[in-house]
Amino acid sequence: QQQVKQSPQSLIVQKGGISIINCAYENTAFDYFPWYQQFPGKGPALLIAIRPDVSEKKEGRFTISFNKSAKQFSLHIMDSQPGDSATYFCAASSTYSGAGSYQLTFGKGTKLSVIP
């Protein structure tokens, strides 16, 4: 079964700290790994994404680390701010043509609270 397991379910971080969210996948056909941020009442917003040909990608305060052999990837939020408080979802998909391509398989989400 195609699954993406995400942990932790919830995370409380002090302002200025580092938030780390982890995901693990099973399907070796996955080759595209995005992270989404969702605020209450809004749709998920694409934060950052990575392909397996690199081990790390950084955009501003957000970094994805990718370990292909372990089939794991993680999101690091540096200098976490109260405005980062939201639910974060990891996802994975295969971009090869054919059945199942492009559909995102999501983790269950991590509710991040950044306290002042």
Next chain:
Amino acid sequence: KAGVTQTPRYLIKTRGQQVTLSCSPISGHRSVSWYQQTPGQGLQFLFEYFSETQRNKGNFPGRFSGRQFSNSRSEMNVSTLELGDSALYLCASSSQRGASYEQYFGPGTRLTVT
């Protein structure tokens, strides 16, 4: 560029009724995907349309259907509504040109079935 728009934003329906939700993708995007979001099951893929053709379908009963028009706008329909269909229905669009695989979500339609 305007983002993905979904209408209506909120809907209340009764068991047994049917409902149609609409999605307008980002201009130039040819792929539209639909997802269901519930507290228990999370985000689950429903189906994806590309150039008016359904390319992929998730594990949902046949009561869930969709279509895409020549202008890439998409609709999804749920017939014979059940209480368990109460959810946030999200539409995502993607250009899928070259190496671009990003999917951008709309605000969703909150469906409540009573």
